[in-house]
Amino acid sequence: MRGPGDLNLSDRLSGLAPRWIVEVASAAACVAGAGVLRLTVELFTAQIAPFVFVAPAVLAATLLAGWRAGLGALSVLLIAVWYSILPPARFGPLSADDGAAMVLSAFSALLVIGLAEVFRRVASAAGDDRTAKLEVRDLLLRELNHRVKNNFQMVASLLEMQRRRAVDPGTEAALADALRRVHAMGQAHAYLYSPSDAVGAIDLAAYLRDLCENLADSLLLTGAVRLTCELETGSMSRDRAVAMGLVVNELVTNAAKYAFPDDRTGTILVRLKRIEIGLELTVADDGVGMPPDAEIKSAGLGRRLVESFARQGGAILTRAEGPGTRHVLVLPDG
Known part of the structure; x- marks a missing residue:
C-alpha cells in the first residue's frame, strides 16, 4: 500500500x-x-x-x-x-x-x-x-526463521542418534517415523516462511514435487517401489499447501511401509489435478492394500494426523480400496 x-x-x-x-x-x-x-x-x-x-x-x-x-x-x-x-x-x-x-x-x-x-x-x-x-522486522523474522530451522535440524539429529542406538526394532521404527515427521515439518516451515513476494500463496505443485523427491530419498524408494508424481500447477495459500504436504508425507510413508511386503514391486502415485470446483489431490498405490494389523495402526497417530491436516487445509478426504489403497482429497477454491 x-x-x-x-x-x-x-x-x-x-x-x-x-x-x-x-x-x-x-x-x-x-x-x-x-x-x-x-x-x-x-x-x-x-x-x-x-x-x-x-x-x-x-x-x-x-x-x-x-x-x-x-x-x-x-x-x-x-x-x-x-x-x-x-x-x-x-x-x-x-x-x-x-x-x-x-x-x-x-x-x-x-x-x-x-x-x-x-x-x-x-x-x-x-x-x-x-x-x-519494515527492514528491521524482516531481518528479525529471517533470524527467527533461521533459528527455527536450526532447531528442526537439531531435533532431527537427536532422533537419528537415538534411532541408530535403538536395539528394539519397534523402537527404531517409531523413531524413524518421528524423524520423517520432523523432516516434513521442517520443510513445511521453509515453505510457510519463504521470503517470496507472493502474498500468502505458493505453487502447490512445486511444493509437492520437492516433497516427493525428499520422500523418495528418505524412504529409499528405488528399484522395486517407485514414487510417481503427476502434478498440475495450482496456487493456494501457504497454510493450506503446507497442510496438504503433511498429509502427503503421512500417506506416502504408510504406503511405503505397508503396501509392498515381501519385496513386492509397485508404484505409489501422487497426483494433483484441477477439477471444476478446485483441486483434487490423490495418493494411491497398487500394493496389497491395508492389512488388518496396519488398519489398527492407521487408527493411531498417523491416521489422526492425516485427518487433522486435511481439516486444517479445508479438504474433503475419502478413501477407497482395491487394487491397493487410494486416498483422495478435494480442495475447493477459496
Whole structure:
C-alpha cells in the first residue's frame, strides 16, 4: 500500500529522467489540467472566478514534484489569466480590483505551496521511517526463521542418534517415523516462511514435487517401489499447501511401509489435478492394500494426523480400496 510520500515523482522517476524534467512536466500537466477543467466548466456557465483553478493546480504540482514545480505552475497560470481572462486581455493594464485579486491569489498560492511542501517532507520522512522499521522486522523474522530451522535440524539429529542406538526394532521404527515427521515439518516451515513476494500463496505443485523427491530419498524408494508424481500447477495459500504436504508425507510413508511386503514391486502415485470446483489431490498405490494389523495402526497417530491436516487445509478426504489403497482429497477454491 502506497502512502502520500510515494507521490513524489521527482524521486520515483529519478532513474529515468533528470529532476528538472520531471518538475517541468508535472507543472505543465497541472497547468493543462486546470485549463481543460476551466474550458469544460465554461461550456455550462460563464460566471467563473478568474483564479478559481489556480490553487488546486499549484497544490497538485507541488505534491507531485515539489515546490519548484508548484512555483512554475503558479507563474504560468498567473500569466495565462492576465493574458486571456482579465480585461483588457493581452497583458493590458489591470484595474485596482483585478490587480489586488491577482496579488491575493498569488499570496494564497504561495501559502499552498509552502504547506504542501511541508506535507511532502513529513510524509517522505514517515515513509522512510516505515521502510526502516519494515527492514528491521524482516531481518528479525529471517533470524527467527533461521533459528527455527536450526532447531528442526537439531531435533532431527537427536532422533537419528537415538534411532541408530535403538536395539528394539519397534523402537527404531517409531523413531524413524518421528524423524520423517520432523523432516516434513521442517520443510513445511521453509515453505510457510519463504521470503517470496507472493502474498500468502505458493505453487502447490512445486511444493509437492520437492516433497516427493525428499520422500523418495528418505524412504529409499528405488528399484522395486517407485514414487510417481503427476502434478498440475495450482496456487493456494501457504497454510493450506503446507497442510496438504503433511498429509502427503503421512500417506506416502504408510504406503511405503505397508503396501509392498515381501519385496513386492509397485508404484505409489501422487497426483494433483484441477477439477471444476478446485483441486483434487490423490495418493494411491497398487500394493496389497491395508492389512488388518496396519488398519489398527492407521487408527493411531498417523491416521489422526492425516485427518487433522486435511481439516486444517479445508479438504474433503475419502478413501477407497482395491487394487491397493487410494486416498483422495478435494480442495475447493477459496
